[in-house]
Amino acid sequence: MKDTLIIGNWKMNGTGATNTQLVQALVAEISDITGTTVGICPPFPYLAQVRGLIAGTTIRLGAQNLSDRAEGAFTGEVSATMLKDLGCCYVLVGHSERRSLYGETDALVADKFAAALEAGLTPVLCVGETGDERRAGVTHEVISRQLHAVVNKVGIANIAKGVIAYEPVWAIGTGETASPAQAQEVHQALRQLLATQDRSVADSVQLLYGGSVRADNAAELFAQPDIDGGLIGGASLNAATFASICRSA
Ligand code: PGA
Numbered sequence: 001m002k003d004t005l006i007i008g009n010w011k012m013n014g015t016g017a018t019n020t021q022l023v024q025a026l027v028a029e030i031s032d033i034t035g036t037t038v039g040i041c042p043p044f045p046y047l048a049q050v051r052g053l054i055a056g057t058t059i060r061l062g063a064q065n066l067s068d069r070a071e072g073a074f075t076g077e078v079s080a081t082m083l084k085d086l087g088c089c090y091v092l093v094g095h096s097e098r099r100s101l102y103g104e105t106d107a108l109v110a111d112k113f114a115a116a117l118e119a120g121l122t123p124v125l126c127v128g129e130t131g132d133e134r135r136a137g138v139t140h141e142v143i144s145r146q147l148h149a150v151v152n153k154v155g156i157a158n159i160a161k162g163v164i165a166y167e168p169v170w171a172i173g174t175g176e177t178a179s180p181a182q183a184q185e186v187h188q189a190l191r192q193l194l195a196t197q198d199r200s201v202a203d204s205v206q207l208l209y210g211g212s213v214r215a216d217n218a219a220e221l222f223a224q225p226d227i228d229g230g231l232i233g234g235a236s237l238n239a240a241t242f243a244s245i246c247r248s249a
Contacts, residue, residue: 002204002206002228003035003036003037003206003228004035004036004037004222004228004229004249005036005037005038005039005163005206005208005228005229006036006037006038006039006229006230006232006242006245006246006249007038007039007040007041007062007090007092007124007165007208007229007230007231007232008038008039008040008041008232008236008237008242009041009064009092009095009210009231009232009233009236010040010041010042010043010064010236010237011043011064011097011233012043013043013237014042014043014046014237016046016049019042019046019049019050019053020049020053021239022237022238022239023040023050023053023054023059024053025239025240026040026059026239026242026243027053027054027057027059028239029239029240029242029243030059030243030246030247031057033246033247036229036246036249037058037060037229038058038059038060038246039059039060039061039062039089039090040054040059040060040061040062040236041061041062041063041064041090041091041092042061043064044063044064044065044078047061047063047083047086047087047088048086051086051087060089060090061086061087061088061089061090062088062089062090062091062092062124063078063083063086063088063090063091063092064091064092064095065078065091065092065093065095065098065112066078066079066080066083066091066093066112066115066116066121067079067080067112067115068108068111068112068114068115069115070115070118079115079119080115080116080118080119080121081119083119083121084119084120084121088121089121089122090121090122090123090124090163091116091121091122091123091124092123092124092126092165092231093109093112093113093116093123093124093125093126093162094106094109094112094113094125094126094127094146095126095167096126096128096167096169096172097172100169106145106146106149106150107149109125109146109149109150110149110150110152110153110154111153113125113150113153113154113162114153114154116162117154117158117161117162122161122162122163123161123162123163124162124163124164124165124208124231125146125147125150125162125163125164125165126165126167126210126231127142127143127146127147127164127165127166127167127190128142128143128146128166128167128168128169128172128210128211129142129143129168129169129170130142130169130170131169131170134168134170139168139186140186140189143166143186143189143190143193144193147164147190147193147194148193151194151197156194156197156198156201157198157201159194159198159201159205160200160201160204160205162205163205163206163207163208164190164205164206164207164208165207165208165209165210165231166183166186166187166190166207166208166209166210167209167210167211167231168182168183168186168211169211170211171210171211171212172210172211172212172233173212173233173234174211174212175212176212177211177212177213177214177217177221178209178211180220180221180223180224180227183209183221183224183227184224184225184226184227187207187209187224187226187227188225188226190207190226191203191205191207191226206228206229207226207227207228208227208228208229208230208231209221209222209224209227209229209230209231210230210231210232210233212234213230213231213232213235213245214235214241214245215235215241215244215245215248218230218244218245218248218249219248222248222249229249230245230249232245
């Protein structure tokens with residue numbers, strides 16, 4: 001059985017003071033958890049601070065975004081090498097907010113996935129359909145397109161070096177969670193898409209669910225056979241809630 005992975009995505013939240021409170025409380029709450037890897041993704045300016053706060057614990061550091069470029073005249077961008085240098089293990093790639101608010105295309109997301117691998121980071125590729133796409137019955141086409149853009153760029157074997165998060169856009173930050181059956185159905189489809197190219201990659205890659213995961217719905221989601229953990233937004237900003245989600249994994 002694969003280890004469970006729970007990643008907290010803080011998005012654009014926090015201050016130096018609240019980060020210290022949150023991480024200290026989290027460290028105290030989850031120090032006894034085994035069999036589950038826990039990661040947190042603070043905003044860029046706080047990576048160094050949080051790195052210090054989690055030093056000596058099993059919590060891993062991640063970032064929420066990265067540049068597709070290695071270095072140079074790209075004002076405002078942050079490279080994979082810089083994230084590695086700051087102690088990051090993970091980096092989110094293609095989060096729906098990046099795709100919808102900042103115009104990230106499938107091609108750019110694939111380039112970012114490749115840049116993360118190049119620097120030795122574990123990219124967490126986010127895929128998911130909008131509410132309109134689900135109602136139009138094209139969920140599988142959408143996730144297939146998003147997935148294959150990356151597979152075609154880096155090759156199927158390299159997908160195993162990353163993590164895939166299924167995050168239905170209609171469930172992100174809305175309080176409307178996919179039902180365990182809805183989530184499982186898409187996770188199974190993702191695994192089947194991978195299996196058509198490489199069965200061992202399909203079996204080994206961790207598939208996370210994200211979208212309004214809470215303390216009271218986490219256990220049922222994580223009990224699904226193809227769900228290996230979660231990508232947690234809003235609920236990761238509360239230490240007790242996030243710890244409870246980690247524990248249900
Ligand atoms: P949410 O966000 O848990 O607040 O719905 C999840 C995400 O955007 O990763």
